[in-house]
Amino acid sequence: MTLGQLRTFALVARLGSLHAAAEDLGVSEPAVSSALAALRQDLGDPLFVRAGGGIALTPGGRALADYAQDIVGLADQARWEVSNAKNDAGQLKIVATAPFAEHAAGRLLDLFTKRVPGAAVDVVVESAEELGSLLQERAYDIALGARPTAPSRTAVTGLRIEAVPFLRYQRAVVAAPGHPLGQLHGPVSPAQLLGRPWFAGPAGIQETTEEGRWLSSVGVMPEIIRLSSETDALAAVRAGEGIMLALGHIVRAEIQAGTLVRLPVVGTPVPGLWWASTLDHRRTTTMAQTLQRFVSTADATAAMVAPGGSRGLERRGPKFHVALWS
Structure with missing residues (x-):
């Protein structure tokens, strides 16, 4: 044989x-x-x-x-x-969804590269819909953020994807106190929010994310204005220009301070999960497995939800990158 x-x-x-x-x-x-x-x-x-x-x-x-x-x-x-x-013993190629890359990747990977000697990582931001195929094509070692939508075993490659949940989050609808919607008292129907601009980061609100599935379930199709980052989108909301489905732990302090208002929209806050996904462990790299285990540790969680932003997104050609860690 x-x-x-x-x-x-x-x-x-x-x-x-x-x-x-x-x-x-x-x-x-x-x-x-x-x-x-x-x-x-x-x-x-x-x-x-x-x-x-x-x-x-x-x-x-x-x-x-x-x-x-x-x-x-x-x-x-x-x-x-x-x-x-020979050449890539410690190199880790990561693909991430934009919200994770903006709000958590920097602090997580700073800590990871300090804890794992020789690790060097590069992060590229892609849409949630592309994660599964990019992993199965071996373009990247690990995907962080939304769960890949590819089937667990494809007829073409026969490669399984193993997805591990590592961070729960919530998204709430927020507005400025002076915005007309900021004066509404609950419960507010999602239909009442139509006709108002909704701001989002560069990915918008994708159908395969928890937020996208929530919008589909309530039958609401708002006007989504995409900005270069969710930080910029939140600044527009803060200025009274519209509303946003914002990450709860990011806006918690501003809601408590009264600079933002959480709208009591039916079905919100929308719960979600971030996932670390690789090819099955017989076909992925040791460094990818190491990061997949690390992201679910208490230290990693504390780093991701800590105050302060990441190093930010950088556009190179048609893709967004996060700064290189080594």
Whole structure:
């Protein structure tokens, strides 16, 4: 039994066709048949039978299919780890959603790089909808913020995503005390907020986030004005220009001081979770696993909710970055 034979069988089992597997591998169909024949002889099981223009796995074939996929995945991961070990031993590529990057990434990663010798991280901000595919394409090692929406195992890559929740938050609708909505007493229907500008950061309010799902559930489609950061959006709200779904721990002091008013909107505050997501632990990097464990510690939580902003977002080309930590 060789890795090449297992790779061929795993592909045939997934595609259900020797011809399709041959095309995918870029070899002839007789070459696929030869690899499978050797495997069948070695294991003493037919593994599959011809059926309806394709194949049907035998019980032994079904048992082997799962093992073959895992073995091939581990081999690919080992090859990737070895090829990247020389130059990127401590480099960690992080993709994050904009709210997390703005409000928590700086303090979290400052602490992480102090605690983990040799760690060097770079953060790029992408939309919540892109996180799953970017992880499965290995463009990044770990995603922080919204939970990836990709399925747990894709038909194309067979790579699972492991998501770990690490920080609960709430978003409340806030306005300036002098804003017309600031004088309303509860309960306030979300429909009463239509016709007023809603401010948000560069990501807006994405459908796959808890805030986006809340808006969909109440059937409200407000006018969203995106600014370069949630800090700028909050400044516009503070100036009386509109309202905002703001992070509760960010605006708590201002609400207590009376410089902002929390509107008693039905269904708010909206609860949410930030997640740390990687490929499954046999296929991700050791440094990504280390950060995934670290984000749920008490020290990490204290750093993320502490007063004071991160180093901020920086636009490089079409993407936002957070400063490099090393």
